[in-house]
Amino acid sequence: MIEWIRFILTALLMIAGLVIFGISTLGVFRFKYAVNRMHAAAMGDTLGVGLCLVGLAVSAPDFFVAAKILMVVIFFWLSAPVSSHLLCRLEIETNERLHKYMTVHEKTLAQEREEKEEEA
Amino acid sequence: MFFVYFALWVVLNGKWTTEIAAFGLAFAAIAYFFSCRFMGFSLKTDARLMIRAWQAVRYGVMLLKEILNANLAVMRMVLDLDFEPKPQLVKFNSGLKKERHRVVLANSITLTPGTITCLLEGDEFLVHALDESLVEGLDDGVMITRLKEMEAGK
Amino acid sequence: MIDKAYELLMAASLGVMVIYAMLCLVRCIRGPRISDRVLAVNMIGTLTIAMVVVFVVLLGEGSLVDIALVYAAISFLAVILLSKVYLGIYKERKHEEALLAAKAQAEGGEEK
Structure with a gap:
């Protein structure tokens, strides 16, 4: 009985993870520009891989393997932001026509809010 | 340790x-x-660090919740096929004093889908957001208030 | 019964992941900019880690998790290295262009 519960839990989490991977792959094809695509890929990087690996850890052969799988998740979540930050920085610094692809705000957010308040 | x-x-x-x-x-x-x-x-x-470990755990739980919310928002954007995102590149000052907390904030911003930290110089963050609605909670959201609390309450 | 169900689930998820990896490969080939390609490679790495962990449960082989851990480290390192190298190349090219422009200007000044 308990094995079936484990199986169903694993199946649910893995299917959710696979659906999120699918949506992020769709996003990678749908969006027009590299940095927008990066947001879609970040979705698969965080929640997709997290759900898949937690689901697999539920039905791992023994306790230490499950702990190791969770360690993979933690390592991945620590390293993924660094790599996507560097990629984004590469894109921002090498692209000479940034204004074509996004709205660039020159002022900080706090300053913009103050100006809006003054206008109102 | x-x-x-x-x-x-x-x-x-x-x-x-x-x-x-x-x-x-x-x-x-x-x-x-x-x-x-x-x-x-x-x-x-x-x-x-041991005394402040529970604060870190609370921050982690909050971060998980944020990641879930942001994932749902970005998923809705991807699945809505008529939707065309308006990417924004915004700057803001965090007001955090310690380097460590700034790095934690930058990593959390990048970890939530929809926002990526591009540059972090001194106290100035340059953040790329997928849409206007995702810019809202950047410089006065839950993460930064929690980090400020952590900084003040040590 | 349960073994059969596990095999079916794992085989199905492996197939789906392979399809996603192939789609990412298409993006990697088509990507107009360098960052698109690096991004697609990163996604393929993520999918590969998930696949290796699927094999852990499918074969009941605990030692494969170490491979997944090392793979995560290596794909992280690869992305960082690629983006750093391309940033360096871009800056070098900019520098050379600036030098050439300065030289051309100097020559133009002499002719006048």
Whole structure:
């Protein structure tokens, strides 16, 4: 009985993870520009891989393997932001026509809010 | 830190026997001595970290919730096929004093889908957001208030 | 019964992941910019880690998790290295262009 519960839990989490991977792959094809695509890929990087690996850890052969799988998740979540930050920085610094692809705000957010308040 | 090393050793070994535990204690002690000697850890900072560990756990739970919310938002954007995102590149000052907290904030911003930190110089963050609605909670959202609380309450 | 169900689930998820990886490969080949390609490679790495962990449960082989851990480390390192190298190349090219422009200007000044 308990094995079936484990199986169903694993199946649910893995299917959710696979659906999120699918949506992020769709996003990678749908969006027009590299940095927008990066947001879609970040979705698969965080929640997709997290759900898949937690689901697999539920039905791992023994306790230490499950702990190791969770360690993979933690390592991945620590390293993924660094790599996507560097990629984004590469894109921002090498692209000479940034204004074509996004709205660039020159002022900080706090300053913009103050100006809006003054206008109102 | 000693316990972290020990747990890492045991988990990577994948078995629990007396031999492994004894070797683990020895190697964890060596690694702890090394990190005290060369990386600026000490018993005093460790004690402070232990006291603040529950704060870190609370921050982690909050971060998980944020990641879930942002994932749902970005998923809705991807699945809505008529929707065309309006990407924004915004700047803001965090007001955090310590380098460590700034790095944690930058990593959390990048980890939530929909926002990526591009540059972090001094106190100025340059953040790319997928849409206007995602810019809202950047410089006065939950994460930054929690970090400020952590900074004030030490 | 349960073994059969596990095999079916794992085989199905492996197939789906392979399809996603192939789609990412298409993006990697088509990507107009360098960052698109690096991004697609990163996604393939993520999918590969998930696949390796699927094999852990499918074969009941605990030692494969270490491979997943090392793979995560290596794909992280690869992305960082690629983006750093391309940033360096871009800056070098900019520098050379600036030098050439300065030289051309100097020559133009002499002719006048």
